[in-house]
Amino acid sequence: MNVLAKIFVTLKDSVLDPQGKAVTHALHALKYGAVSDVRIGKYMEVTLSANSLDDADRLVRGMCDELLTNPVIEKFTFELMEVSQ
Amino acid sequence: MKTAVLQFPGSNCDIDALKALHHTVDTMAELVWHTTTDLSSYDLIVVPGGFSYGDYLRAGAIARFSPVLKAVQEAAARGRYILGICNGFQILTEAGLLPGALRRNESLQFRCEISQLVVANGHTAFTSEYTENEIINIPIAHGEGNYYVDDETKKALQERGQIVFRYVSEHNPNGSVDGIAGVINERGNVLGMMPHPERAVSKRLGSEDGLRLFASILKSWRGTHVLH
Numbered sequence: 001m002n003v004l005a006k007i008f009v010t011l012k013d014s015v016l017d018p019q020g021k022a023v024t025h026a027l028h029a030l031k032y033g034a035v036s037d038v039r040i041g042k043y044m045e046v047t048l049s050a051n052s053l054d055d056a057d058r059l060v061r062g063m064c065d066e067l068l069t070n071p072v073i074e075k076f077t078f079e080l081m082e083v084s085q
Numbered sequence: 086m087k088t089a090v091l092q093f094p095g096s097n098c099d100i101d102a103l104k105a106l107h108h109t110v111d112t113m114a115e116l117v118w119h120t121t122t123d124l125s126s127y128d129l130i131v132v133p134g135g136f137s138y139g140d141y142l143r144a145g146a147i148a149r150f151s152p153v154l155k156a157v158q159e160a161a162a163r164g165r166y167i168l169g170i171c172n173g174f175q176i177l178t179e180a181g182l183l184p185g186a187l188r189r190n191e192s193l194q195f196r197c198e199i200s201q202l203v204v205a206n207g208h209t210a211f212t213s214e215y216t217e218n219e220i221i222n223i224p225i226a227h228g229e230g231n232y233y234v235d236d237e238t239k240k241a242l243q244e245r246g247q248i249v250f251r252y253v254s255e256h257n258p259n260g261s262v263d264g265i266a267g268v269i270n271e272r273g274n275v276l277g278m279m280p281h282p283e284r285a286v287s288k289r290l291g292s293e294d295g296l297r298l299f300a301s302i303l304k305s306w307r308g309t310h311v312l313h
Contacts, residue, residue, distance in 0.1 A: 016260075018260065067146065070179065
């Protein structure tokens, strides 16, 4: 089966995000006073072939651990969906 | 002492490093392409600055999987000296040879300037020619030099003397935890630093404080290799 993985990479809560902080300030300058915090991350779409969704889950977790994220400062979540060829 | 200066697509401080080595310690230094799989003949391996693989994904994340990095891992395990400068430091942390990670500068700006460093450990193979707590001038040029380690690791690094360089406290240019500018591994043969010692080897460059870093390495190597 063909699987699309939507991967969300964010900084760990303990890691300060200077970009997010700058954007928070910019939103405040635009009078969006309701905003209390912005955290900026990365979004990736990986298309892969797998035997099952469980199999895809294992593969995507592996690639996140090995390359797509740096576990020292980042964490990730992902969603999987079957797509046509 | 035989030295390799690694070259990745996107390295841009490789020639500077090579010239600095020739100028300072006149070692047998040569450029080595990233596809090389054997570094066993080298005593010192310099991983230079630049933007390897365009810094895609994260700085150093792709270079870490270059064939030559396996050889660097082997050389490190054999106790050879490894010096990672700027992007080289980022590569060594991504490869797990050094603890921590380098984040975007707190200011979000690329900072290119002379930085004042405190030699926090003057007893390493890379710093024995400095006096401990001496303040030296070495340039920085980076957008992602904001060093991060968690509190527990930082404490361990401090206790074991693995923090080798700090920015002087009133001038932390990037927001690094504890002002850390350079760290060494536990064994003491792998050093990573954001500042560029190879750009500070002559008064005409504005500083020659980087000279003694290379002299220290040569001295350490002689201490173990030259017959008395």
